[in-house]
Amino acid sequence: MQKRIRPLIMCGGAGTRLWPASRETMPKQFLPLLGNRSSFQQTLLRTQDADWAGTPLIIANEAYRFIIERQLSEIDAVADLLLEPIKRDSAPAIMAGTLALSQDDAKTPVLVLAADHHVSDAVAFNSAVRDGLQAACDGWIVTFGVNPTRAATEFGYIEPGPAASGKAAKVRRFSEKPDPDTAARLIAQGGLWNSGNFLFCAETLLGECERLVPSSLSAVRAAVARSQTIAGARVLAADEFSRAEGTSIDYAVMEHTDRAAVVPVSCGWSDIGSWDALWSLSDQDDAGNVPRGEVALVDASGCFVWTNRQVTSLLGVHDLVVVADEDAILIADRNRSAEVKQVVQLLKSKGRTEASAHARVHRPWGWYEALDRGERYQVKRIVVHPGGRLSLQKHRFRAEHWVVVSGQAHVTVGEEVSILGANEHAHIPLGAVHRLENFGNTPVVLIEVQSGSYLGEDDIVRLEDIYNREAVPRSEAPSHLGEEARRDVGAAGS
Template identity: 60%
Template sequence: MTEIQPLIMCGGAGTRLWPTSRESFPKQFAKLLGPRSSFQETVLRVRGPGFAPRPVILTSRSHYHLVEQQLQEIDIEADILLEPARRDSGPAILAGTTMIGRVDPETPILVVASDHVMQDGEAFREAARAGLAAALAGRIVTFGITPTHPATTFGYIEPGTPTEGATHAVQRFAEKPDAATAVRFVLARMLWNSGNFLFTAATMLDEYKHHDPVTVERVALALDGATHHAGALLLEEEAFKRVEACSIDYAVLEKTARAAVTPLACGWSDIGTWEAIWELGETDDSGNVRQGDVEVFDSSDCLVSTDGPLTSLLGVKDLIVVAHRDAILVADRRRSAEVKGIVEDLRLKGRKEADAHARAHRPWGWYEVIDFGDQFQVKRIVVNPGGRLSLQTHQHRAEHWVVVTGLARVTVGDTVENLGPNQHAYIPLGAVHRLENPGNTPVQLIEVQSGGYLGEDDIVRLEDVYARV
């Protein structure tokens, strides 16, 4: 049996789901609808008979540790290809296809977005198997979602004549329509464009060479110069930055004569807005979706999500309320697609909350600032089992660590000691130091910094197992 090779795209930012989704922790990694993230659900969805057991995952260098940690949570291994810069879906898919094609150009590749929800995973797997004959015959198969309503937020596909298996040739692709046009599209039995594809490496490379040979050459150079980075493969930065950003739709799909579509009904959503999360969520008797510590009084059809502070609603309707420690969103539910504009405005104003969470994720765990003032800062730090911070020094601050839970191995100068709960260590200004977790449970500690400058760039790394030196 010919195995389908999953290629999972994991590079989006999802700014319409701010403040939960931000550049430092985008929506595909957030657990928006249950105990697993959409990235984890996507990886699990493309497993089973007919699928290669080891997916290829394409993500950014800054998100590699999130991919690695979430794969460990579901006990799955993968080959990871890292982009040094974002260049949209065309070059990203081309890079993954080129890497896979160098092993076997006839490999069928299933490109799936990691930030989509498909409530019926088996229906998607069946659609992929049904489209395999067309892909092996040289088609680029896209999966067209059977519409449930005349949506104006998706592109559409018009199926044409039948081709191999359960596919039809693509008559045309249509951009996101206005409301009246969307009604006409649905009545004409057009399909939503899901942005998931199936093709052989040879087919995609041939079509890309035909329509954009310069990008093919530059991506190949970036792959030729790729280096190993903490267990992943990092595309060569200068070559990849010379690649022009372009979506796969504009680069190939809308130009090729080899596009085909397979109909799919699987409870699909691109979870592109907070209203989409409300539509998919579990509602109470008044139509409210509640996530976290929430109390609702005389309110209906709202989504309320909090990651900590008690959040209460009284006498309101059709609202989105998302509360994080450092940022709160209150919006008309029907205008949630406009949240992206808030993020753009915050960026123009230089607000770090536009892209960075209060909780900063690192390869070894995470930290968050819990208090700060003139010449001091207090952090809560969690180090995962086996996590190891870099061997480092600071030029402008001293630090005091107090262990709360777990067993921490602390290096200060030439001294290495294990510290348990209620034990502490002092790191003088300029001292070489390191924090490790040699145990099998997380280490939590409180760090108090003092000094004239407390920025994150005051770190001189002397040694680092995560290749950040």
């Protein structure tokens, strides 16, 4: 084995075709779609078990930092973290990750992996990576072409050409998502599905970026050079990174380079790009149904049903997707489920927050969700993970009352610190400095009742925060607040 390959795991994308389960605030790569682990975790475990792999570098938006760190800890995985201040698509992200990985050695082999893909045969995939390493070291940008099992129209295709190096062939051309007849013809001619995973030596990819997209590479190089390390994670400089063109690595490099090569693989790959794809990958009952959660099915077949809370019943229907989330329900023809993105776009045009945000809001310390809201009051369920600590804070416009449901909460109100268990409570008067901490080994669950003239999440004056969260700009504070209050308002969330 030559040098260890550094996996570069891409955690971008909102996964809107799996709405409402997948949304921008918690996209599909962090959801347990198949099994008990998210595809992000499965991707990490796949590299963790490989003999060729070095420490992964994860590149993701800053908003996902604490989700990533929690999911890393759940599988006892170690990785470096590079954070994007804004989304700029895959080309700038891959350039940034490659620059970061090449700082010690320009010849470092880099394996780009999408965090939201499924691979059922990790052994076969890892073998393909080994097959492609020689070509990568010889100056090729290797992509992995999946041997097709059907004439799929939702994937791009790769047409292999003559031998390149080792077991890799030159790429004759890339074909965008074809119609059914074209897909069948491409397969008959040896075409492969384009998996969107790549292997190359850092200097090769950066050399092609310098030739093909020099202005974007210059912007990304400056963003890496001016990056800052905050609480162990490297954050790209926002102004510089924003100057890079937001485009995919396929459009920026792969479709124009003469260094593209492909290694074929059969590994049970899927990009889980629709509810129909997830249905096909899931265990089905005798009628072809996939029930998730509290589901009752009578005379139903070929249906995918996912419910988080309420009992969901289907009678006399076939080939449907039914997804019942806390605040949104999708009912779709399973064969048209790839069109769900149109529903999301419609909801966004109507200004519906459900298009992008879940009812359950994730924070570094845990999560919360609103249960009820009315004139001058709001009720929330709050869960604080073991080791989680809300910021030391106060509110200018609301009082709060906490009732502990389970776990043991350390509650600070003013100068008093109390340890509260189930059925015990604390009152936080308006303006009182307070904090909740969980020093135990089980989650703390509590009900919070807020009352006051303004109940927005931005009515927080943060005095101390272990997660290094900054206050929001003054312009983002509620417009009706006084000038003094606007100076003190902190970032949304406790």
